[in-house]
Amino acid sequence: MQSNTPFDFQNDVIEQSKTVPVLVDFWAQWCGPCRILAPVLEKLAERHAGKWVLVKINTEEFPEISAEYGIRSIPNVKLFSNGAVIDEFVGAFPEYQIEQWLAKALPSPWAEDVARAAAEMAAGNDAVAITLLEGVLAKEPENRKAAAMLVRLILFSRPEEALRLAETLEAEPDYADLSESVRTLGALLVRPASAIPEGESRETYSKALESLRNGDMDSALERFISVLRENRYYDDDGSRKGCIAIFRFLGEEHEITMKYRRAFDRAF
Numbered sequence: 001m002q003s004n005t006p007f008d009f010q011n012d013v014i015e016q017s018k019t020v021p022v023l024v025d026f027w028a029q030w031c032g033p034c035r036i037l038a039p040v041l042e043k044l045a046e047r048h049a050g051k052w053v054l055v056k057i058n059t060e061e062f063p064e065i066s067a068e069y070g071i072r073s074i075p076n077v078k079l080f081s082n083g084a085v086i087d088e089f090v091g092a093f094p095e096y097q098i099e100q101w102l103a104k105a106l107p108s109p110w111a112e113d114v115a116r117a118a119a120e121m122a123a124g125n126d127a128v129a130i131t132l133l134e135g136v137l138a139k140e141p142e143n144r145k146a147a148a149m150l151v152r153l154i155l156f157s158r159p160e161e162a163l164r165l166a167e168t169l170e171a172e173p174d175y176a177d178l179s180e181s182v183r184t185l186g187a188l189l190v191r192p193a194s195a196i197p198e199g200e201s202r203e204t205y206s207k208a209l210e211s212l213r214n215g216d217m218d219s220a221l222e223r224f225i226s227v228l229r230e231n232r233y234y235d236d237d238g239s240r241k242g243c244i245a246i247f248r249f250l251g252e253e254h255e256i257t258m259k260y261r262r263a264f265d266r267a268f
Contacts, residue, residue, distance in 0.1 A: 009065055013055055017080035021052040021106055026066060026076040028059050033092035034075045040095050041077070044102070052079075052106060081107050103142065110136045114146050126153050144168070148175050151182055152249075156215045159189040177248045184245035188238070189213055201227045201234045208242070217246055221260040228267040 013022050025041055027034035038056070045054035059066040059074060069078065069085070078088040087105035089098075108114065113136050120129040133150040136143055147165050155162040166182040169175040188209055196206055208223035224239040224246075232240070243264050247257045 007055075009057075009062070013080055014083045016053065017084075018082055020050075022080040023052055023054050024078045024080060025054065025056045026059050026069075026071045026074055026078070027056060028074055031074050037075045037077075037092040040092075040098060044095065044098060048102075052102075079105050108136075108140060108143055108145075110140055110143065110146070114143070114149070117146070117149060121149065121153065129153060142168075144172050144175060148178055151178065155182060155185060155249075156189065156213065159186045162186055163190075181245040181248035184241050185212065185249060188242055188245075197235050199231065199234060201231045204230070205235060205239065208239070212242070212246075217250065217256050218259070221246055221256065221264070225260065225263050225267050228264070232268065 013024060016022050023041065023045070025034075025038065027038065041054055045052070057065060059071055073090050075092060076088065076090050078085045080086070086107065087101075089101060093101075113132050117129040117132040117136075120126070120132065130150065130153050133146045133153070136146040137150065140146070147168055151162050151165045151169070154165075162182055163186040166179045166186065169179040172179075189212060191209060193206065196202055196209075204223050205227050208220050208227065211217075211219035211223060221243055224242045227234055227239040228243075243260070247261065247264075250257050252258075252261075
């Protein structure tokens, strides 16, 4: 942690951030909120020693640096990584809020492994991607990006595990739709045949679930929509919920979603 004495900004912030994230606190002696925030940041820096370092910059002593980074209101806290600002906040926030912000803002030390997993997924090498992501989560269980990617890969082969992972994503706005769709699809995937209601739609609905377990979204949607046309509320509206979950899981721009969206909308 740096003091507010003269220092080499290029070395202490820019270069250092290429090996460890640097949290820069822009402050001034006359700023009341700055004096409130300072001990909170110092406490967090000690708690997270090794994960990031704190540098304090007095805006009156270093006006040229403050101007370069557009400091108009203080306290202003900027997070540097690889020589650039990757996130920031303005104002004095309580410790728990800053902890939450840091959890999202700090780059993962395993980001390269996650990027490799994404490339393997794109190339169709799912087994390799799964191994990489499981390795990341073993070392960093709170890595939400890795969890979200792994959920997508194992949903149909290991639905119980996917459901557990989806629970960790529920509070994350970026993954809310994925979490909700996995909860719905996972419940359908683990549904025993004995729990499927009797009725004229039972056979078609059962085949839809079988298609879903095989990862055949095309066939699952076709059969769910057939059930909707026969019996809108069969299995507590299960077909409608299943279709919506598939659309969300695949994304609105996916070719299968676009193929069946209109038929779904007309099925009611």
